[in-house]
Amino acid sequence: MASSSSSAITTEELTLTVKWSGKEYTVRVCGDDSIAELKRRISEVTNVLPKRQKLLYPKVGSKLSHDATLLSQLPLKASLKMTMIGTVEDDLLIDPVESPEILDDFELGQEEVIDIKDKDVNKQKLRRRVEQYKIETRNPCRKGKKLLVLDIDYTLFDHRSTAENPLELMRPYLHEFLTAAYAEYDIMIWSATNMKWVELKMAQLGVLDNTNYKITALLDHLAMITVQSDTRGVFDCKPLGLIWAKFPEFYSSKNTIMFDDLRRNFVMNPQNGLTIRPFKKAHANRSNDQELMKLTQYLLAIAELDDISKLDHKHWEYYTENGSKRRRHA
Missing domain, CATH: 3.40.50.1000 (HAD superfamily/HAD-like)
Known part of the structure; x- marks a missing residue:
């Protein structure tokens, strides 16, 4: 696993912390994963669908909005926390x-x-x-x-x-x-x-x-x-x-x-x-x-x-x- 001092994700696994709605969640990703895959991992623990998620991370900016971007291309660190803004759909009401x-x-x-x-x-x-x-x-x-x-x-x-x-x-x-x-x-x-x-x-x-x-x-x-x-x-x-x-x-x-x-x-x-x-x-x-x-x-x-x-x-x-x-x- 990559250490928290790494400057970016490698092809090895890394555990990231995601803050949402006053709580913190951990997700495991790899450098060859894309933003789309990261959102899927976040969806598993928060129930916020990928299409409803907006990700915020220090000094990364708009790159997090492009699903095709590979995580290895971003300066993500295990020591920093990512913020997710999004709303859970009530699937019984929203078609x-x-x-x-x-x-x-x-x-x-x-x-x-x-x-x-x-x-x-x-x-x-x-x-x-x-x-x-x-x-x-x-x-x-x-x-x-x-x-x-x-x-x-x-x-x-x-x-x-x-x-x-x-x-x-x-x-x-x-x-x-x-x-x-x-x-x-x-x-x-x-x-x-x-x-x-x-x-x-x-x-x-x-x-x-x-x-x-x-x-x-x-x-x-x-x-x-x-x-x-x-x-x-x-x-x-x-x-x-x-x-x-x-x-x-x-x-x-x-x-x-x-x-x-x-x-x-x-x-x-x-x-x-x-x-x-x-x-x-x-x-x-x-x-x-x-x-x-x-x-x-x-x-x-x-x-x-x-x-x-x-x-x-x-x-x-x-x-x-x-x-x-x-x-x-x-």
Whole structure:
């Protein structure tokens, strides 16, 4: 660990003191962490979401407002205290519709994806996340089942439209999809929001207490890691390696698939990600959205394979279409 006399953070771990709302909190960080990762660590102990945080530190100034800045580039010392200004959201009252919408999804080149996935710094971040994040299982993992990991916003639910009843914003065929998938897959929900909102939304949609299927676990934004690309800068992603490390006897790259409307979220495990069409403007599109119905066919069709990571999930519709043709000819 770096000593308190160090002039800046090294690649080793350092414990920082953060003052907020009259109390002091300690967070452990490394020099290869970014400001975004520091905010995530602060969020863990204060429940103030990263987007609500403003950090103040002697002589650092505006650099703390840039999430991409690495901590090793700042003169941080363990002997000094950082101040955080921010407000805890009451997740039961404030809907994420107030937050800015992420419109700039992007697709990285294959070489850049490989570079991000294989970088030692990102592997180290993943190892630390495995050590720090605890996955609470709601239902037991089932031996012999594959794993389906699902995003929420724009994947299962239109979180930006308004309605008196949340069920009006639920993606069509959600319960039928989960019921069919559960026969072959354990199901985990992973959202980039916080856990209270995940639990609230899934409860409102009737997902947590459905008698036809069971959810194995819920994950939130604290399970994500921050990575950096040469062309797209710093962004968060959902490393499936976290789940594989927690449940190695059940899940691996060979039997896991993740659905998300943002392809950036599976940059650490591109062979396991399927980019789902976003479900937006629920009131206008509810009557003609059949994405989950079609994806049910795909999931069941590939469930018999020993290694689904060998598939190119970009072409899932073609795979399903060919399967239907083969069944008709047979």
